[in-house]
Every structure is written in structure tokens, then in C-alpha cells.
Amino acid sequence: MAQKEGRLARLKALLEEFYVSPYRGAIARARREEDDLFMLFVFSELMGVPNPAAYYTLELQPLLLERFHDWHRRQGLEHSPLDGFRCC
Amino acid sequence: MLNELLTRRLLFVGGKGGVGKTTTAAALALVAAERDRRCLLVSTDPAHSLADLFGRPIGHRETALTASLWALEIDPDRQADEHLETVKARMRRLVHPRSFAEIDRQLDLARHAPGTMEAALLERVAEVMALAGDQYDQVIFDTAPTGHTVRLLSLPEVMAAWMDGLLGHRERSARLGSALRNLGGGRVKGDDLSLLESAADHAEGSRDQQLNELLQMRRRKFVRARELLLDANVSAFLLVLNPDRLAVLETIKAHEILTRFSVPVTGLVVNRVLPPDADGAFLDARRRQEAPYLEQIDQIFSRLPRVRVPLLPDEINDMETLRRLGRNIVGDDPVR
Ligand SMILES: Nc1ncnc2c1ncn2[C@@H]1O[C@H](COP(=O)(O)OP(=O)(O)O)[C@@H](O)[C@H]1O
Numbered sequence: 001m002a003q004k005e006g007r008l009a010r011l012k013a014l015l016e017e018f019y020v021s022p023y024r025g026a027i028a029r030a031r032r033e034e035d036d037l038f039m040l041f042v043f044s045e046l047m048g049v050p051n052p053a054a055y056y057t058l059e060l061q062p063l064l065l066e067r068f069h070d071w072h073r074r075q076g077l078e079h080s081p082l083d084g085f086r087c088c
Numbered sequence: 089m090l091n092e093l094l095t096r097r098l099l100f101v102g103g104k105g106g107v108g109k110t111t112t113a114a115a116l117a118l119v120a121a122e123r124d125r126r127c128l129l130v131s132t133d134p135a136h137s138l139a140d141l142f143g144r145p146i147g148h149r150e151t152a153l154t155a156s157l158w159a160l161e162i163d164p165d166r167q168a169d170e171h172l173e174t175v176k177a178r179m180r181r182l183v184h185p186r187s188f189a190e191i192d193r194q195l196d197l198a199r200h201a202p203g204t205m206e207a208a209l210l211e212r213v214a215e216v217m218a219l220a221g222d223q224y225d226q227v228i229f230d231t232a233p234t235g236h237t238v239r240l241l242s243l244p245e246v247m248a249a250w251m252d253g254l255l256g257h258r259e260r261s262a263r264l265g266s267a268l269r270n271l272g273g274g275r276v277k278g279d280d281l282s283l284l285e286s287a288a289d290h291a292e293g294s295r296d297q298q299l300n301e302l303l304q305m306r307r308r309k310f311v312r313a314r315e316l317l318l319d320a321n322v323s324a325f326l327l328v329l330n331p332d333r334l335a336v337l338e339t340i341k342a343h344e345i346l347t348r349f350s351v352p353v354t355g356l357v358v359n360r361v362l363p364p365d366a367d368g369a370f371l372d373a374r375r376r377q378e379a380p381y382l383e384q385i386d387q388i389f390s391r392l393p394r395v396r397v398p399l400l401p402d403e404i405n406d407m408e409t410l411r412r413l414g415r416n417i418v419g420d421d422p423v424r
Pocket residue numbers: 103104105106107108109110111112137359360361397398399400401402403404405
């Protein structure tokens with residue numbers, strides 16, 4: 001009985017994975033693209049595009065520090081590629 | 089002739105350096121006060137001269153000059169320092185102590201970044217604009233030289249666009265994040281960002297929400313300022329110039345840009361016009377010099393109300409002369 005429940009649960013998980021994971025992949029990708037856009041916004045200044053809103057969005061800096069860290073790791077870079085932004 | 093200048097809640101006085109902006113702004117402020125309108129005169133020029141003109145210290149706080157006239161000299165240095173201190177303190181509550189040093193470093197870099205002073209000035213201007221119609225019947229800005237003013241004017245729009253982009257993105261990103269979680273498994277391989285998107289981040293009063301509210305609030309301040317500036321029933325922009333080549337060129341440019349940004353240009357003050365009774369060969373020669381510029385001004389700006397203010401024999405720094413000059417500009421009492 002317990003064994004049967006265990007098998008059912010595993011089957012349920014497998015089906016879920018089968019039906020849902022393509023969407024999950026697509027959403028995760030969409031979100032990564034959004035986040036890359038975000039990075040572009042925020043680091044535009046480092047890339048030579050002046051961002052007139054920078055002064056008014058300084059509060060986002062710590063968040064960016066973390067996101068930047070995740071981003072460069074995702075790009076396969078172990079350490080921060082920017083001198084101006086040392087997260088690790 | 090320019091009587092309507094005193095019926096607006098906000099009056100901006102612009103023009104090239106040295107043409108007579110401070111004189112004009114102060115003169116109009118004195119007339120407004122004389123008519124019992126509570127008036128605040130604000131200098132945004134980093135080289136403030138209101139204190140010299142009124143012969144008393146003014147500084148970054150509203151200072152009473154007469155029963156219904158106050159003055160203020162915005163200090164962008166001080167403004168930026170205060171802003172960065174506030175940001176620093178706020179961040180220390182939001183991040184792990186191990187990030188303190190890096191955050192401080194980032195903010196110290198920001199302090200000296202190009203555009204910081206201007207951003208600080210603009211934020212203060214936006215705040216002061218909001219005092220009009222509330223604490224004061226009228227706020228008159230003695231603005232910085234034209235180039236700076238124009239950049240200042242376009243900034244709220246540019247900033248709103250940037251912030252819309254940033255904040256809109258944050259919302260979309262958060263939505264996608266919660267969609268991911270609803271599809272089971274908060275963490276998908278390669279989705280390192282879930283690190284930041286724990287349930288606590290989206291709870292009431294969470295860090296994300298605090299940041300979001302804070303930025304929204306700041307953004308609203310600029311959007312409001314822009315709305316006021318573009319409302320011809322609220323704001324008036326007065327351009328001051330002299331009858332000479334450079335001042336005319338600058339005024340054409342300023343007028344063009346202000347018009348492009350839909351800022352209501354209300355009139356021109358043509359200052360330092362040689363009075364007809366000034367005599368001597370030297371002054372005759374000068375008068376012949378300025379004549380074509382006066383003509384050019386009348387042609388190009390034929391649609392704008394214009395007032396000529398004569399060149400006076402002395403510098404203008406007594407209240408009575410200023411007041412008379414102001415009355416002349418709004419259409420009473422010509423100055424002699
Ligand atoms: N119509 C005028 N006649 C004589 N002097 C003037 C006149 N208008 C301005 N001035 C003087 O010219 C100088 C510069 O004027 P100011 O108002 O400070 O210019 P701005 O603020 O545009 O730089 C001041 O010393 C002022 O007293």
C-alpha cells in the first residue's frame with residue numbers, strides 16, 4: 001500500500017515535469033532576458049551611455065550587486081569582469 | 089504688458105549669463121510681494137547673487153526678506169551630500185554587513201560622477217515647485233544660464249522614461265518569478281536569480297517592495313514637476329536678453345527648445361536698451377549697433393509679448409529701483 005502510494009507520487013512528479021517543464025524553461029528564459037535588460041539599464045553608464053536616472057536609483061545598487069554576481073556567473077565568468085563593480 | 093506673469097504660480101526666468109535674469113526675477117518678486125502675494129524667490133545658479141543683491145545672507149533655507157517675500161539659494165553640493173547619506177543609511181538596513189564597504193565605495197564614486205550636482209539641483213527644484221500654490225502664492229526661479237536650464241527641463245522627462253523602464257522591468261521580472269514558482273520548483277537550473285526571489289522578498293514591507301515604493305515616490309515627484317511646468321495656467325517662462333548678437337542667438341535657441349518641449353514661453357524682457365535721451369558720440373555709435381538687433385528681436389518674436397528695459401546709469405541694487413523695474417515689466421510705471 002505504502003509502496004503503491006510512493007509509485008503514484010513518483011508518476012505524478014514525472015507527468016508534471018513532462019507537461020510543465022517546457023513552460024518553466026520558457027518562463028525562466030524570458031525572465032533571464034528581462035534581467036539582462038535590467039543589467040543593461042544599470043550598467044549602461046559603465047558602457048559609456050550616460051544614465052540620467054542613475055542618481056535617483058542608487059538604492060537599487062545592493063540589489064544590483066547581487067544580480068550582477070548571478071549574471072556574470074551565468075555568463076560563465078567566475079569573477080566579476082568589471083573593476084568598477086566588485087561583487088566577489 | 090506682462091501682467092499675467094504675476095498670475096502664474098510658477099515663474100521661470102531664463103537667459104544667457106549676465107543679461108539681467110537675477111535683476112528681473114528679483115524685480116518681479118518685489119512687485120508680487122508688494123501686491124500681497126506670498127512669493128518665494130529661488131536661485132538655482134551655482135554662483136548665487138541674491139544675497140549680494142538684497143545685501144543680506146540667504147543660503148539654502150527659505151529666508152524672509154519682507155512681509156510677503158522669501159528667498160532661497162539652492163546648494164546642490166549640500167543637497168547631493170544629504171541625498172547620498174540618506175541612501176547609505178537606508179542601504180545599511182537592506183544589505184548584509186559584508187556588502188557595506190562595497191556599497192560605500194559605489195556611493196563615493198556616485199558623489200563625483202558627472203551629472204550628480206545637476207541631479208541634486210533638479211530634485212530640489214522639483215520639491216520647491218511643489219510649494220507653489222500651497223505655502224506660497226508664487227515661486228519665482230532665477231535660473232542658471234540657458235544651456236543648463238534647458239538640460240534641467242528635459243531631465244524630468246528622460247528620468248521618468250528611465251524609471252518607467254527600470255520599475256516596469258522589476259514588476260515584470262517579479263511576475264515571471266512568481267509564475268515560475270507556481271509551476272513548481274522555485275529553482276530551475278540556471279535560474280540563479282531565485283536566490284533573490286525568496287517568498288520573503290515579496291512579502292508586505294519586504295526589501296523589494298520598500299525599494300519599489302521609494303522609487304515610485306521619487307518618480308512621482310518628477311512627473312508632478314513636469315506636469316506643473318508644462319501647464320500654461322500654472323507656469324510661465326520668461327526669457328531675458330540684451331540687444332546683442334550672442335544674446336539674440338541664445339534666445340532663439342532657448343525659445344526653440346522650450347517650445348519643442350511644450351514649455352509655455354510667456355514673454356521676453358529686452359534688457360539694457362540704450363535710452364533715447366542718452367547722448368554723446370559714443371552712445372550714438374552704440375545705439376546704431378543695437379538697432380538691428382532690436383529690429384531682429386521684434387521680427388523673430390513678433391508673437392511674444394516683449395518689454396524693453398532701459399540701461400540704467402548705475403548697477404541696480406536698491407529695492408526702490410528694482411521695484412520700479414518690476415512694475416515696468418508687468419506694465420505699470422515706465423522706468424526712466
Ligand atoms: N537695465 C540695467 N541697467 C543697468 N544695469 C543693469 C541692468 N540690468 C542688469 N544690470 C546689472 O548687470 C549686472 C548683471 O545682471 P544680473 O541680473 O545679475 O544678470 P544675470 O542674473 O542674468 O547673470 C548686475 O550688476 C545688474 O545690476
